[in-house]
Each structure stands twice: as structure tokens, then as C-alpha cells.
Amino acid sequence: MAYLTTHPDVVPVVSYRFGKGATNIDRYIELDGYKAARKAIEMGPEAVIAEMKASNLRGRGGAGFPTGMKWSFVPKQSEKPKYILVNGDESEPATCKDRLIFEHDPHSVIEGVIIAGLAVGAKMGFIYLRGEYRYLLNIMEKAIEDAYAKGFLGKNIFGSGIEFEAVSHTGAGAYEVGEESALMESLEGKRGIPRIRPPFPAVVGLYGGPTVINNAETLATVPHIIRMGGAEYAKIGTERNGGTRLFCLSGHLEKPGVYELPMGYNLKRMIYEVGGGIPGGRKLKAVVPGGSSTPVLLPEEIDIGMDFDQVGKAGSMLGSGGVVVLDETVCMVEFALRTMRFYQHESCGWCIPCREGTDWLKKSLTRVHAGGGVDKDIDNIQYLAENMLGRTFCPLGDAAAMPTIAFVKKFRKEFEDHLDGKGCPYKHSLQHEAVLA
Amino acid sequence: MATETTIFSPELAARFDKLVTLYPVRRSALVPMLLYAQDEVGYISKAVVAEVARRVGVLENDVVSVLSYYSMLRTQPIGKFNVQVCTNICCMLRGGNELFEHCKKRLGIGHKGTTADGVFSLEEVECIGACSWAPAVQVNYDFHENLTPESMDKVLEEYREKAQK
Amino acid sequence: MADVTFTVDGKKLTAPAGTLLIEACRKAGIEIPAFCYYPNLSLQAACRMCVVRIEKMPKLQTACTTVVTEGMAVTTESDEVKQSRKAMVELVLGNHPLDCPVCDAGGECELQDMTFTYGAHESRYVEIKQHRDEQQWSPVVFFDRPRCIMCYRCVRVCAEGMDVWALAVDNRGVSSVIAPNEGDSLLCEQCGMCIDICPVGALTSGTYRYKTRPWEMNHVGTICTHCGDGCKTTLGVRPVNDGVEIIRGDNRDKSGINGDFLCVKGRYAFDFAHHEGRLTKPLVRQTDGKLAPVSWEHAIDFTAKKLREIRDTRGGNAIGVIGSNRTTNEEAYLLQKFARSVLGTNNIDHHRTADYTAFAAALKDKPGREASLRDFASARAILLLGNDPTNQHPGLAWQIRTNVRLNRARLYVANHEDVRLRRQARASVILPSDGYASFVSYLGGNDGAFRGSDLTASFRDVIRKEESLLIAFGSELRGRDIQALVDFGLSLPNTKFACLGDYVNSRGAADMGLLPDLLPGYIPVSASTQFAEEYGSALPAQAGLDLIQMFDAAGQGDLAALYIVGANPVSRYGIDPSALKNTFLVVQDMFLTETAALADVVFPAANLYEKAGTVTNTYGDLQLVKKASDRAGVRTDFEIVVRVVDKMGADPKKLVPFGKGVRADFGQSRGAETGEADRHAVWLVANHLEPKLSPFDPFAVFDEIQRLVPAYNVPRLNLLLGNDEHLKSELVQIESVAGRRDLVLPANDVLYTSGTLGRYSAKLEEVVASATILMKPAETAAD
DSSP, rough: OOOOOOEEEEEGGGGGGTTTTTTTTHHHHHTTTTHHHHHHHHHHHHHHHHHHHHOOBOTTTTTTHHHHHHHSSSSSOSOOOEEEEEEEEOTTTTTHHHEEEEHHHHHHHHHHHHHHHHHHTTOOEEEEEEEEEEEHHHHHHHHHHHHHTTTTEEEEETTTTTTEOOOOOOSSSSSGGHHHHHHHHTTSSSSSOOOSSSSOOTTHHHGGOOOOEHHHHHHHHHHHHHHHHHHHHHHHTTTTSSEEEEEEEEEESSSSEEEETTTTEEHHHHIIIIIIIOOOOOEEEEEEOOSSTTOOGGEEEOOOSHHHHHHTTTTOOOSSSEEEEEEEEEEHHHHHHHHHHHHHOOOOOOHHHHHHHHHHHHHHHHHHHHHHHOOOHHHHHHHHHHHHHSSSSSSHHHHHHHHHHHHHHHHHHHHTTTTTTTTTTTTOOHHHHHHHH | OOOOTSSOOOHHHHHHHTTTTTSSGGGGGHHHHHHHHHHHSSSOHHHHHHHHHHTTTTOOOHHHHHHTTTOOOOSSOOSEEEEEEEEEEEHTTTTTHHHHHHHHHHOOOTTTTTTTSSSSSEEOOOOOOOGGGGOOOEEEEEEEOSSSSSHHHHHHHHHHHHHHO | EEEEEEEEEEEEEEEEOHHHHHHHHHTTTOOOOOSSTTSSSSSOOOSSSTTEEEESSSSSSETTTTBOTTTOOEEEESHHHHHHHHHHHHHHHHHHHOOTTTTTTSSSOHHHHHHHHHHSSSSOOOSSOOOOOOEEEESSSSEGGGGGGOOOOOOOOOOISOOOEEEHHHHSSGGGGGEETTTSSBBBBOOOOHHHHHHSEEEEETTTSSSSGGGEEEEEEESSSSSTOOOEEEEEEETTTTEEEEEEESSOOOOOTTTTTOOOHHHHHTGGGGGGGOOOOOOOOTTSSEEEEEOOOHHHHHHHHHHHHHHHHHOOGEEEEEEOOSOOHHHHHHHIIIIIIOOOOOOOEEOSSSOHHHHHTTTTTTTOOOGGGGGGGSSEEEEEEOOOOOHHHHHHHHHHHHHHHHHHHEEEEESOOGGGGGGSSEEEEOTTTOOHHHHHHHHOOGGGGSSOOHHHHHHHHHHHHHEEEEEEEEETSOOOHHHHHHHHHSSTTTTTTEOOOOSSSSHHHHHTSSSSSTTTTEEEGGGHHHHHHTSSOOOOOOOOOOOHHHHHHTTTOOOOOEEEEEEOOHHHTTGGGGGGGEEEEEEEEESOOOOOOGGGGGEEEEGGGGOOOOEOTTTOHHHHHHOOOOETTOHHHHHHHHHHHHHHOHHHHHHHHHTTTTOOOGGGGSSSOOHHHHHHHHHHHTTOOOOOTTTTTTHOOOOOOHHHHHOOOOOHHHHTTTOEEOGGGGGGOOOTTTTTTOOOOOOOOTTHHHHHHHHTTHHHHHHHHHTTTSSSSOOOOOO
């Protein structure tokens, strides 16, 4: 059971209905549900997109692309049908926010999809959930069924004469499918290999038709924006970073959890106030600010606002909003290795640099961590990561390379301490016992 | 399709009949179909591949190519309850590795092993989306979070009892 | 599309908008490396070798997926680009076995080349390499997984090019692997395209692997001896004790009419040449009734004496000659000249596999109406009547599939069977097996001729709207039906035709006058003036006996001698051996076939890979055959005939007008081994000596063919360069086909059979027996 954690600083927008029984469609309607969709029908596509642009909502999947602009790229006229695709393949380590939305407020996603469909002229939407989220798929299927029963989906939604169909869909275990073009391939029943771009999905997407692909949180936010107005929503956040975000706090914290906080919320405060600080009075060692693919920050680098621009300026990325806190007991080589093990496991294998690079790095990091490394290995790890960066077929290679480069750069001494047969100084590290005690 | 012989239960066969009609192309039903078939059959046997290929209208080696891409799909039978321990970064920081070691010892099997009585299989898995409630385990599709070795034992015990029913 | 101008490495280039940058650069001579990019296959952007720097782009871009745009500024060889490529090579070499010293691809490996180019020769990789054992997927396809660099060329050529879809990628990440469709083996056409296209040594050939190194072979581009498509193949040969053996057949330079394509026969079925049953000594039947090896001199003397005696006592009409579908044009021509001018008979024929005579007659005075094989690659619309090209004309099937895939050509299929090309067809109809003639009549507007459905009606409607149609028809259509089809085709604008027949030189055999009633170029024997002048002797003016009549005559004791070159009529036509018991039978062949076993004299003959000359494929494309291999003891059919003529007391110079205003043969007839002939010719000229051309020089005969058969008078330069030249079909000179007997007997060979040759190919037999092939082969036919 996923649940939201509260704190006085929390601003409930997306999480407004969490824990209030909104999986029930009637309850959802009581809680202002499907008002935004009706309003969007009245507003018309152009006004909806204008509202979205005014909200400064940026994609919640990780890349932070302005949602309103994304929608506006879809051509008005198209020979092929247009589609909306919800990316609910939440798989980036440290990210567990979409799970909450599907579990507590599935109709907000449906409503978001309907509004997106109205805005770009699509008649069909797909809600793709990662395979592991089977219980959420059941919730989603029920929600879609209920929405059809109410006439919110179907040939004549809300009696407007407009048609819109929604289908939920399950994956079967693949991080790479979270990449939007791989997501389309997977939905088409193929291996999750990304597509060559251009053409971009907004022009040629699912089944060759123009397609809007948005993260689940992004689309769940949409009804709230339409309901409260884009400008109102934008006010909550910082400049060019509208609204709130579900931040997933994990790692060495007293109170890990998912918190909805305004964009630009101070990271240090997030760790020490919201997350309750580090257990046992131990010292902070590092923070991964936006999911496992984002470069690590040192304790002296965390006095920043958590929005796309400020974290970028600090040399990392806001990413998926998964904040991982590492205390002094963590071996950074082991952490780098575990991160690389993940990317090696999830690389689709399509391009040389990602397929070979992640595997090579995993092997090298394993050896270095075990004490089998020599000085040259550290340079080589950096060399490999730098030569993957920006050269892979899709961003997964970058996701593997970026944190690795940062680990080596910021914790080189720690790597050196492992070399020449010395092995891991943190062997049988006590932090686990501390946590589990 | 409905009139042809099927290796699936009537309910699942009916579900598949409908599933292929939901999408603009039949093939879109492939991945869900494989997962649902695995849920019923226990794994993706050659017979499953053959029938699914026929249902979505692709070659069998194409189905194999697709299924081998997805980490949840398997071509060998496993135990009744698949204990999937996450050891990815967030779980690792909060004892995921130790939990996995504990499960190994408790079940007497290793990664991708199955107990002799066929009740449990064990698997070390990547992030399952329970980062803020780490460490976490998924048994089949059910999440168990904020675990300790002691609470893990209770979880295993519950499933063992379920298996005996 | 309109042209755009852009800059590459400071050079201003122009290309049509929409051109891929990698192609635009290659055309301008700027090489951009790539593993996964392959022209005309789908784009992958997987190997990241083709990265270039494009101004205003934040990252390096792949040239294989970038289209040129106006004003684009590209840098292809900066330090940044070189470093990126070097890193890709280093990465892919990480787990690569580096077993180059034993790898088949060593010396012609694209990965090796890239490693040299980008200097990734010092390995940073110190981890343990993952070894996997080599797998055998079929008798001819082996897979060495660690060598694979995952460029997906094999997967694409099998799926997109061949439409077979036998290969796929299984697993993901570093476990990704190319997998065959039957788990651990292949079920496919065994064409070997995957091996040819593999840039490294991951896919290797069952006939070639571990046998030699590329630089230890000579590579001779010649024409495949099997079907009527006449694909160009490159034979890898090396000297051995008893000659020069063929080790490999592939499609090395891709310059032929077959483009990238080669089928199972072209690639592997050259091993008949090394079959243990190969005859290497002349055989003469002894008084004990058994064939025994004798010297060449004895066999030739004996044969010549006997033939001369029969001719002089019983006349030329008591002698018959049967030619081959697999000898060169020059040999076929020489044989008819031998029959008509030395033996004095028109009793000459061959196994006719298609009605080329009727086709020539139908096209009389219709210049430019015959389609070359190349035309199928670019035609806007194609109608296929009968035949199963996938099985019988795999090169044609490749061209059609490629054309449909790349140019969206419209294919229409009418057949009595569910042929595989139906998958590419825009429309298709199933005909009754005896319904071709009536269907043609129906196409021509005779509604009553064919009981059609709405489907056939709409089929006819779309075809009739085609403004540039290419009609290919099989041997289902003959005689008057061909005339009717051509008449229908000509009622549409710009129609071209192709008549499909088996075997590499079936067409040449007919063109060269291996017919009882027609001289070379389909000139009636009654109108032989020009030939008589050239030959310097009168020719028999009455039509001779055809193949069936010859055996009838033999059975009745009226045929005293029968001279058979490269044919096996006893098996093919089911001749009763007793019919030949009173006939002096001479056979030139590679093997002791059912026919040769009955002979009084058997000459061990060379095959098409062991000689030079020209052949004409079924589309009328004339191509050069180069000598690639050699076998001690055998002689070319050409040489044997010339030597028999000499010993019969006729003047060989009259038969082979060597030294008579001929042009030199550029050494083609002397083999590939040393280039010695070229040097010899240079030496002769340097010493003010006239090159002395030999009586065994096929080009002396080719000269005569070009003089007498205007259709063959094509520019010779291109031909000698090894390229195809389409015949000038408008100059074929037949009057009428009315009243000719239909003697067409299609061989109906399929992908895995090739008449007699196929029976002696151990590799083909192994492939058929291995149950790895897609289609059931028909009964192996004899030839």
C-alpha cells in the first residue's frame, strides 16, 4: 500500500484526493471530479492549450519539457488518428509517485487524458502501467469501466458529441520502456527499442499517428490546472517551473515518504525538515536529487531550490523527483556499482555504447569495489562514461554515464582507497544493521 | 478465434478474444497477453507462444524475441510464490541486500531458485517502485514494504500457510 | 526533389533534398564509417560509428539518419568525431574474442578496418571475456556469438530483403543475441545473405569456414551456372594438386544484375565440380562392352574417324547433335556450326525449357520490348503470369521484392498455385492449372474465355490501367499463347516482357540455333545465305530432326551417330536405352550420367566455372563468363569440338576464325591465376609481334556471332568489364512460329535442385536432407 506522508509544508494539488476514497467514481465526482473535463469541452482546444502554457507545467517524467508546448506541436490536421499515451512505466530507481496517483486517484489520470485528447484532437488514449503494478492495473481498469458507464468515455462524452476511448495497458518488466519512443514500441507489441527521431511522436507516433506522451503525474495535474486556472497553478511554483511536485524521499532519512511540495522547495529543508533528517545523528554524505540517473550532490551543494533550472545550475537534474539521501556509512563505489548494475540490466542493447559500456563499467566497478583495481581503472571508468555520454541511441546511456562521472569526480579518493587489493573499507557496512535495528 | 482450440481457460480465452479488438492493431495485445497467459499457466510454454502468435498474427520467433526482452516474462516454471527482493539503491540503503541474503538462507535457495516443495521461488529484482518504503519485496504481484528480517519471516510464513490451503 | 546545398568538411556539396547525409557524403567521395547502416535496408542508428558534427546541433549526430538540408554545415573528421568513433570501436572490441588469426573474416572484416582506421589497437579491456561456443544453425550457416557486434544487418536482410524473417534479436542488453527461428537452427531458404552481409565473422559459411584466408584466394567474378537468372557470383579459388578448386561463392562486389542477392545454389552449390564421380579421363567402349579410360588423343582420333566414316557413308542426316543449356553461347554456336558445316546435318536440338522461339517471333519488329532483369528493380508495375520466382528465379524474386519495398511498385500475380510472391502483390488471382491461355484471352478483352469472378474482373481492370507494365511469364505459356499475351501487352502503353526459362544458358542455346529448323538468331535454315558465305560452305536447307524425332530415328536404326554435349536426355525424356544400341553415341559431360553410361565415347568436360565465354540469361542479358577454377584432365566443350573437327580433316580455322580481324580476349580464356595472358599480350606488342590468337579462343567465335546475329552485337567494352549488356531484341529475325511442335519441357527446378548438377552437389543434398529449408523441393530433375 503506497501512501502519502504529510508535513505542514505540503501543498496538496495532485494529492488533493489521496486517502479520500476517490477510486470510487461518485466520490471522485464529489471531490470536484470531471469538472475540468466538462470545462475543457466548453473552453475548446486552443484555450486549453493556452491555459496549459500559462501554468508553466513541465513534464513530471524527468526531462521537464513544458507540457503546453508539447501539446501545441501536434498538427491540427492529420490523416492518421491521433493518440494520447500515458507513461505509467514508472521505473527510475528512487521514484514511486505515479503509484500513489494510480492507487488513490485513478480518475484524475483519466480526466487528464480526456483533456489532452480534447486539446489535440485525439480520440483515443492509452494508459500504460509497468507490469509490476498489477494491482494498480486492476484499479485503473475498474476506473475506466466506471467512466464508460457514466458516459465520460465513449462515443459521446459528457453528452458533447465528442468521442473518446481509453484503454489501460500493462508492460512486463522493462525500464527502457519508460523512454517515450520505446513506450510506443512496447504498446505496439514489440521489443522496447527506442525509435529514431525525428520524426517526433507529436508528428509520427503510435501506429504512425501524432501522439502526445505524458507522464502520469503530468496528466493527473492537468484537471487541477484547468479547474484552478493556469496562472493560479503557476503561482505555486517558481519562475518557469509551475506548481507542485510529488517528491519521493528515500534512503537515510527519519521520515522517508512521498511529499507534495511546491516546485523550487529548498533541498536542504526537504531533507532536514520534511524528511526528518538523518537517523542516528550520522553525517550526510551525498544526495541524489532526481532519481538514480542524476549526478550526485555533495552536502555543500544542497542549499538549492528543487526546480529544473536551479538543480541544473548545481550540475545535476531534477529528474523524476526521487531524492535519495546517503549518510556517511555508504560506500560510494558500491553505490556507483549498484547504480550501474541497474543500467546494465535495463539497457535494451540496441546501440554499442550503452550495451557494451554499461556492461564494461559494471564489470570494472565490481572489480574495483572488490579490491582488484589499479589506478588506471579509475581513469578508465571515467573515460568510458565520458565516451558514452551524449553518444548513445537514447538517454539511457546518459542516465548511466552521468551519475558515474559525478561519482568518480566527487569521490575519487574513495575509489582510490579500494585499489591494489585493499578492497572496500566499508565491508559488511554497519549502516544496514543500524537501519534495521 | 473463439471456435478454435485453446490451451487457456474459457475466461482467459474470452479475455484474449476481446483484448485484440481494443487496439488499432492486434499485435498491441501481445505483451499483456503473454503476461496474463503466464499468470494462468505459470510460465510461457511453447504452447503459449504458439497460441499467442496465432492470436495476434505474428511468427512464433517474433513472439520469442519480444518475450525475451521483458524481464517479468519467463519460459520456465517456478514456485507458486515468487519472492522478488528489490536491492536497488533505495532498498540497498535500507537493508535490501541483507533482506535478500536473509531470504536465501531462510528458503535455502539462491537467485532464481525454487524450493523443493515448489512453494517459493526467489529472485533479486530491480526497483519495483517502493523506494520511499524501502526495503520492499513483491511476492507475485503483492507488495510488502518497510521490511525487516523478522517481518519478512512473517510474510513468508503467511504464504507458506496459503500454499497449504 | 529539389537539390539542396550544404558543406561537408568545408567542401560545398549538392544533393536532392531528403538524401541521407551518409549517402550524400559517400557519393562525394567522403567515406563515413558504419556497421549498422546498409543501403536500402531500414535505418538503425545503433552502431554510432557514423557520427558527425553538425553546426548548431548540441550533440554529435548520426549521418545515417540525418537528411541533408539547405545550408547544413558538417564536420566528419575532427578530433572529437575521431575520438567518438575510436571509443565505439574500443567498446565493441571489449568482449570481442580477437580471434582474428583464425576468423574467416580476418582480412575482409569491417571491424578490423575500423580498428586500424581509428587506432583503437591498445585495449583498455581487462575484464573476463564471455565465451560462447559456436553454433551450427544449418549445413551452411554457423554462428559465432562473441564475434557478433549487433549491427542487425542479417536480421534485416532476412526479413526485409528476403521476406523470410528467420532471424530475430532475443534477450536484451548485453545478453542480446541474434537468434534463428527454430531455437537452435534455421528454417529458411538457406540463401546465406546473412553471411554475406555480416561485417565481421559472426556468421560463417558451412562451405568456407576455416578453410583459408581471403588473401590466399583469387576472386573471380563470373556467372552462376544454375538457373536462368544468371546472377553474378564471385568465386574464391586457390590452386590444388589437380587444378584450381573453388572454396567459396559469394557476392563480393555486388556489381551484378543481382545487386546484393545470391541464393543457396549460387553461394554453395559449386561443389559438383569436386564431386568424386567427376570424369577426368576420356572413356571409350571396348570390345568387352565396357567403358575404359584412354588418352585424349586416342579418344579424339577414334571419335573423329568414326564420325567421318558415318558422314561419308550414310550422310549427315544419319547423325544427330544435342546441345546443352549450360554451355556458353560460343560453345552452343560452335556446336551448331559443327553440325551444319562439318557433319552436314540440321538434326540438332536441345532440351527446351521455355518457348523462346515463339517469344522472339512475337516480339519481331517491336524494338525495346524485352525486359532485362534490371528492369524489374525499377518497374512501376509488374504482372507475373505463372512461374514461382521465389523457387525458380530467386534473383528475379529478389528484384521484385526490393522494388515493391523501396519503390512501392505494384505487383500483380496470376498463378495456379499460392506462390510466395503473393505476399508482395497488390492484387492476385488463382487460375486453374490449365487456365493460362484462356486467362490471357480474357485479359485481352474476351470475356467469354475465362469464367472470372469480381476479383478477376477488378484484377483485369487495374492491369489495363497500367501505363508502364512489365509482364513476366513462365513456361505455362507457349506458342500462340505467348503471341496473344504480347498482343494484349502491346495494347497498353510501354509494356515490356520477360519469358522465364530454366538454366543459365537455356536462352543462349535457343538464340545460338541449337534447333533443327532455325539458325542462330532464329533465322530459318532455308535462308542460310549469309551463314553459308561466312562458313564458306553450303548448309543443309531442310529442317532436321528434333530431339524426340532423333531418338525415334535411332530406335528405327536411322540414326547412326548421336553427339551429345552437356545434356542427359535419356533420363530427362525417359529414353529406352535399347533405342540407342545401334547408334554411335558420343557424350561430353562432367559425370557418367544415364546418357553417358550408354555412350561409345565419353569426353570429360569442363563446367561453366572452368571456362570463358558468354551466356545469356532468360531476360536477354548477355554476360561474360570468366574462368575461375580448373580440373586436371578435363577439357572445355569448345576445345573438344575443335579437336574432333581437326581430326576429321576439316580446317579448324574455318570453324573458329581466329586471327581473322578478331580482337584480343584480354586473357579471359586463360584463367585468373596470374594475369599472365595480359602480360604476354603486352610483351608481344612491345616486341612488334602480332598477338597470335588460339583456335580455342571463344572470342574468335563471339566475333562471328556478333557479325551474324545482330541482336548480339552489343558494345563489348562493358561486357568485358564483367557487366551485363542487354540484347538488342528488335533484331531477332524469325518469321512465324505457326506449325512448330511444342517441345518445351520445363525443368521446374526449385531453390534446392539444379538438374543433373544438383544431383552432384553434396552441399545441396545436405541442405535438403537437413530439414532446415522452407519449401519442399520438387523431385530432383535430371538434365
